[in-house]
Amino acid sequence: MDQGHIRATNIACRRGERVLFARLSLALGAGEALHVTGPNGVGKSSLIRVLAGLLPAFAGEVELHGGAGLVDERPALDPHLPLARALAFWQRMDGPAPEAAAAAVARLGLADLGDVPVRFLSTGQKKRAAMARLIAQGAPVWLLDEPLNGLDSAAVTLIEGLVAEHCAAGGLAVVASHQPIALPGAMRLAIADFAA
Numbered sequence: 237m238d239q240g241h242i243r244a245t246n247i248a249c250r251r252g253e254r255v256l257f258a259r260l261s262l263a264l265g266a267g268e269a270l271h272v273t274g275p276n277g278v279g280k281s282s283l284i285r286v287l288a289g290l291l292p293a294f295a296g297e298v299e300l301h302g303g304a305g306l307v308d309e310r311p312a313l314d315p316h317l318p319l320a321r322a323l324a325f326w327q328r329m330d331g332p333a334p335e336a337a338a339a340a341v342a343r344l345g346l347a348d349l350g351d352v353p354v355r356f357l358s359t360g361q362k363k364r365a366a367m368a369r370l371i372a373q374g375a376p377v378w379l380l381d382e383p384l385n386g387l388d389s390a391a392v393t394l395i396e397g398l399v400a401e402h403c404a405a406g407g408l409a410v411v412a413s414h415q416p417i418a419l420p421g422a423m424r425l426a427i428a429d430f431a432a
């Protein structure tokens with residue numbers, strides 16, 4: 237995997253008329269993880285979108301090196317396609333590694349769901365499918381917005397393990413989660429500390 241890094245310097249985020257946070261800086265390199273915490277509405281998703289380049293920072297700079305993969309609440313896969321075809325589409329777009337894609341499908345317990353249209357998958361199955369796509373992407377930088385939403389306890393443990401493995405392999409992860417997530421050695425950032 238290529239090495240990635242991400243650095244945000246003195247960023248602020250404005251949504252509508254409100255500045256959600258300001259003077260927020262962070263830096264992560266290979267092997268590091270950051271847990272972004274805070275209550276509903278504090279700006280966790282907004283920070284992830286600023287880091288992903290999907291939302292311009294109101295102030296400050298974001299530098300991201302290496303490919304980035306994003307998993308958030310938005311649909312990751314075509315809802316009309318059977319799961320296997322939806323994943324294969326992205327694997328052709330993203331991925332040099334079909335073996336990694338197949339291994340991810342098996343690891344995430346999706347192997348028997350290949351014929352099921354994505355729109356019929358349960359909330360937890362959709363989240364696991366989004367993670368399978370992310371793994372097959374092979375990007376060093378993972379941006380995860382509430383990756384545990386809708387997951388049962390076994391799937392929570394699985395996602396925690398996948399993030400740990402990604403970091404152990406030299407990737408990095410920024411994980412926004414209002415609920416606890418076991419990320420050994422992770423830094424923590426409470427967005428409320430940067431309220432404007």
Ligand SMILES: Nc1ncnc2c1ncn2[C@@H]1O[C@H](COP(=O)(O)OP(=O)(O)OP(=O)(O)O)[C@@H](O)[C@H]1O
Pocket residue numbers: 251252253256274275276277278279280281282283414
């Ligand atoms: N496009 C928008 N225009 C105006 N306000 C917005 C917009 N998008 C989000 N907001 C507001 O910005 C605030 C932060 O939203 P955000 O989704 O980043 O919070 P969050 O910490 O991820 O919350 P949650 O834990 O509920 O997912 C909220 O008050 C939300 O209503």
